[in-house]
Amino acid sequence: MTALKPQxxxxxxxxxxxxxxxxxxxxxxxxxxxxxxxVGVDVGADRIMWSSAQITNYEPASLLGSLxxxxxNFAPKNIAGFTSELLILGAKDADGNVIVLGPxxxxxxxxxxx
Numbered sequence: 001m002t003a004l005k006p007q008x009x010x011x012x013x014x015x016x017x018x019x020x021x022x023x024x025x026x027x028x029x030x031x032x033x034x035x036x037x038x039v040g041v042d043v044g045a046d047r048i049m050w051s052s053a054q055i056t057n058y059e060p061a062s063l064l065g066s067l068x069x070x071x072x073n074f075a076p077k078n079i080a081g082f083t084s085e086l087l088i089l090g091a092k093d094a095d096g097n098v099i100v101l102g103p104x105x106x107x108x109x110x111x112x113x114x
Contacts, residue, residue, distance in 0.1 A: 019043045049070075
């Protein structure tokens with residue numbers, strides 16, 4: 001079991017732009033150090049944002065159209081020459097596979113998470 005992190009206040013959380021996005025593109029990313037995809041996500045920002053995501057336990061076709069929870073306002077990160085603009089949230093299962101987090105029912109693309 002992982003220990004809890006130090007307390008944060010609500011203002012820390014409120015600074016994060018966490019939204020519901022829809023996966024619209026999944027591409028192989030062979031240059032990544034760890035097995036990853038380049039994932040394009042529509043987060044309602046009038047453009048597709050891209051993420052390097054270590055979610056290769058999913059088939060690309062199964063990710064397309066899925067709703068995911070994303071942090072949209074982290075600084076862009078260069079990963080093996082690719083600019084990763086957002087973080088798709090997930091948690092590891094007992095086998096170490098990343099399980100992508102998403103809403104349990106339909107939610108509008110771009111809807112804020114609070």
